[in-house]
Amino acid sequence: MSESLWLTTASALNLAGMAWLALAMDSHWGQVMHRPAEAAIRTRRALRTLGALVLPLSLLACLRADRPSMAVLVWLMLLAGNAVLVAMLLAHRPRALRVLMPFGGRDTTG
Numbered sequence: 001m002s003e004s005l006w007l008t009t010a011s012a013l014n015l016a017g018m019a020w021l022a023l024a025m026d027s028h029w030g031q032v033m034h035r036p037a038e039a040a041i042r043t044r045r046a047l048r049t050l051g052a053l054v055l056p057l058s059l060l061a062c063l064r065a066d067r068p069s070m071a072v073l074v075w076l077m078l079l080a081g082n083a084v085l086v087a088m089l090l091a092h093r094p095r096a097l098r099v100l101m102p103f104g105g106r107d108t109t110g
Helices: 003-023 026-033 037-065 068-092 094-100
Strands: none
Touching: 003 026, 003 037, 003 068, 003 094, 026 037, 026 068, 026 094, 037 068, 068 094
16 A cells, blocks of 8 residues: 555544544534434444544554654644544534444444
8 A cells, every 4th residue: 555545544544533532422422413412322432432443543554654753743643633623523514523423323222
């Protein structure tokens, strides 16, 4: 894989991780899904777990693209940039984050 493909993968994983961690919070879940957060406890737990798993995968993709000193710097910049992007989406277009919902935004409890 080329360097640019690894960096694109790292950025996508990073954005998804940040969005999933944000959606795992009560207030953001209600803002995006227009449903009470209590109804989706397992889904929110799964989002928290997925977010925590894909952020290190993003770091690994950065490490595949470049030497470690530069890769960590790029990863930290991706963390900051995607956190701001998710915050801006939550402020102005919260429903846009539904695109990043695994399971179609449905609670997996049945």
